[in-house]
Each structure stands twice: as structure tokens, then as C-alpha cells.
Amino acid sequence: MNPTNTREAIVEAARLLVQDASYYGLTFRDISERVGIRKASIYHHFETKEALAVAMLDRAAEDFGNWARRFEHEPPMVRLQAYCFDFYRDRLQAGDKLCPGGAFTAAWPHLGDAVRMAVNRLFDAQHRFVKQALIAAQAGDATGESQDPEEIATWVIASVQGAIVTARARGDASLFERLCQRSLQQLHLAD
Numbered sequence: 001m002n003p004t005n006t007r008e009a010i011v012e013a014a015r016l017l018v019q020d021a022s023y024y025g026l027t028f029r030d031i032s033e034r035v036g037i038r039k040a041s042i043y044h045h046f047e048t049k050e051a052l053a054v055a056m057l058d059r060a061a062e063d064f065g066n067w068a069r070r071f072e073h074e075p076p077m078v079r080l081q082a083y084c085f086d087f088y089r090d091r092l093q094a095g096d097k098l099c100p101g102g103a104f105t106a107a108w109p110h111l112g113d114a115v116r117m118a119v120n121r122l123f124d125a126q127h128r129f130v131k132q133a134l135i136a137a138q139a140g141d142a143t144g145e146s147q148d149p150e151e152i153a154t155w156v157i158a159s160v161q162g163a164i165v166t167a168r169a170r171g172d173a174s175l176f177e178r179l180c181q182r183s184l185q186q187l188h189l190a191d
Contacts (some may be wrong), residue, residue, distance in 0.1 A: 006035070006045065010035055010045055010046065013035050014026055014055075015056050015059070018056065018103045020097065020098070023106070023115075028043075053118065054114050054115055057100065057101065057104075057122050060100040060122050061122040061125045064122065064125050064126060067091070071129075072132070076133040076134065076136045079129070080130065083133075083160070084160060084177075085180070095164060095167035099160075102164060104119045127157060130156050134147075135149050156187075159180070163180050164176060
């Protein structure tokens, strides 16, 4: 395996472990087993668990940005449905798996600044996507009603994160979809 492929495989294995077992479940031993390399080889690419976490989160933010560009010209509700169902349910297996960023929140008091900033970069990318959809919806709203898109975007993200945790805790991945559908209905946006 060449160094670039090894690094990518380590980052992907880290994402999968974090989605299964949170940041606390991320171990170099488990990564080495998944990738098929010696544990010491990981240190050639990442000096610390924190450095690996930052790389994994930055990759998640990059992947989200690439995904989001596919939907940026869609109608607002289509964008928000895609956020919940295409991105979270289908790509990240929400309800069975944790959000790569949300998986760090349990360890928040113990995280270094670099990891916290990387988590925030991931959530900021998602917040921009949701907020832009809400702004587009307001621009097309003939009623003249206006809500703060900043605050509503934060609520949407919190609703999705809550749906992920609730569905996983209940052992019912389909609950994620039902909770997200209810949240999107609360926005009263046209399809």
C-alpha cells in the first residue's frame, strides 16, 4: 500500500470507528486491524490521536462540501430533505451510526482546541448549507413572514443530531427518518 493510500485508509477507518463508538472508541489498535497495518505504522502518518481526529473531521467537512455542491441549486425543501435523507440517512447511516462530528460531543471537555475547531468547521459547513436553503425559502415566501435563518438552521441541525442519537438509542434506524420528517414539516416550506 502506498503512503497516500495508507493515510486515506487510516482516515476512513477512523471515521468508521468514530461513527460506531464515538471518539472514546477510536484506538490505533482497532485502526491497525481494520487497515491491515502495524499499529506503529499509524504514527508515521499521525503523531497523535488528536492529529488523526483533526484529519478525519477535515475530510468529513470536505466530503460534506463536495456533497452539498450537488444540491445548491435545488429548491429549499429539496435541499433540506437531501440533508436529512440523502446525506445523513443514506450516506452516513444515521440511526445506526453516529454523525462524525456529533460523535465527539461526549468527549468535549477532554478534547484539545484543534479537535474542537475541526468539529466546529464540520458543523459550520452544514450550518451554511442549511442556512442558505432557508434564506432561499424566505426569498420565495410571498407571505412576507420572516424567521431568523441563522437560528432556524441551528435548530434543524440540532433536530437532526437529536434524531440520530434517539434512533440509535432506541435501536430503530427508521425512527431517524420519522423524526426528521416531523422536523421538516415544522418549517412549513413548500416542496
